[in-house]
Amino acid sequence: MGKHPQSEKCLRSEVLSISLTGLVASLVSIVVTIETGASMFQLVGLAEVSLRETKVRVRSALAQVGVRLDGYNITVKISPADLRNDGFFDLAIATAVILAFEKKTLPGAVVLGELSLSGGVRPVRGVLPALRGVASKGIQHAIVPRANLAEAASASELDVRVAGKLDAVQDYLRGACELERASLPFRPKQSAALDLSDMRGMASTRRAIEIAAAGQHSILLVGPPGAGITMASRRIPTILPPMSADEALEVTSIHSVAGLLNSEQGLATNRPFRAPHHSVAPAGLVGGGEPVRPGEVSLAHGGVLFLDELPEFRRSSLALLETTLAHGEAVIIRGQSRTVFPARPLLVLATHACPCGFYGDAKRRCTCSVEQIRRHRERVHGPLFERVDMQIVVPPVDVAQLGGKAKGENSETVRNRVVAARTIQHARGARQKVASSLNTTLNDRELGRIAVPDAQGKRTLEQAVERLGLSASLRTKVLRVARTIADLDGSEVVRAPHVAEAVLLAPVFGRG
Known part of the structure; x- marks a missing residue:
């Protein structure tokens, strides 16, 4: 040669x-x-x-x-x-x-x-x-x-x-x-997009997920089978702000390492939605394997991680997931090698009110024993529950609403409000020199600077604390959510109606 x-x-x-x-x-x-x-x-x-x-x-x-x-x-x-x-x-x-x-x-x-x-x-x-x-x-x-x-x-x-x-x-x-x-422009194939307008009725659920999206608040959805919880959850990415160029590159990079890109797929344009089955192994949830691959929490980075049937997940897996979410990254150690993937999704959890799903339902009788309901609630109150800022009970959809022609707001309309609320948060965070400007991350000291309710709002909050016996942790969560509701309202001040709505969304599953 x-x-x-x-x-x-x-x-x-x-x-x-x-x-x-x-x-x-x-x-x-x-x-x-x-x-x-x-x-x-x-x-x-x-x-x-x-x-x-x-x-x-x-x-x-x-x-x-x-x-x-x-x-x-x-x-x-x-x-x-x-x-x-x-x-x-x-x-x-x-x-x-x-x-x-x-x-x-x-x-x-x-x-x-x-x-x-x-x-x-x-x-x-x-x-x-x-x-x-x-x-x-x-x-x-x-x-x-x-x-x-x-x-x-x-x-x-x-x-x-x-x-x-x-x-x-x-x-x-x-x-x-x-x-x-390799300089061909990427033109994503357009598929039938999900849209919030697909949800008939469900006004309270639509409002709750809008607030969750605006402040990046983890949310628990509670409802019977067929209430539309999965439908609502799958549409949350459509109301999140459009990805920035850096976010798109990061999301695409994670999915590339996981081998989830096809030959025609370039830069990601839609925020991810991941819904792992409750049987998922810890490595599948947070990452691992040989060679090391990102888990569901990293594949959902920048989008939504949806855990349906929360009580069915292994407690050890949820504990590992909680640690990962707390740090905002998944760290996998193999011998002397340390692999890190970003892990900052919006967490959406779902459960029935009881094992059969019909506890509290006005039309169908619950068949669960008191002991079964108690164990079910204990499993919901697992490692991830402390991360939940909001809870909404999703009632069965009225059949009359399903047959109606009236549609609710579409995703674009709601997304514009979410973007406006987040813009307010980012600007305020820059002024206040807050490490992370999204409301879900605010601690008590930061809330004391930027989420103090007006006089009537304070009275509403203290009355709720006394009447409902809200803990200090729940009080903090109510203030975070109230701050987000005020941002959606374009209000610099947290007022009584904002606090009242946040109290209704407090994560109090199984109390009383």
């Missing part, structure tokens, strides 16, 4: 690739040394199983493009050696071998992609966070699988080229052709 100009027996090249730990990208050096002699192909720096699989794929793919390795002793050194492969390095290793034989270099570039035995370039997970993570490390160019084009196009800091086959990369390295640039 040719000889090195400085030594007839030694050829050498270096190509950079990327390894991902969570959303953190690290540069990886792949150095290939080729000497004439016994036919050997050694990879140094990978775990044994990963090494063996990579070697088989690379040798076969190179043979498909006419690069025969017989009669050569080839050593591939990968460093740092403790970083994961996950198929990222196949194309980079093959590229380094081709460059060594061609006596060429590829400065300022990274190469990533998995190879098939026939020489195809397969997609890999995490292309977007990988490329964005190395853009600040002196990298200007990249070659990635063509199937990752849509998400790669969002890494606008780099000149990204895509390839579907190794022979195209080989021709590009030889200067015989250009690879397609």
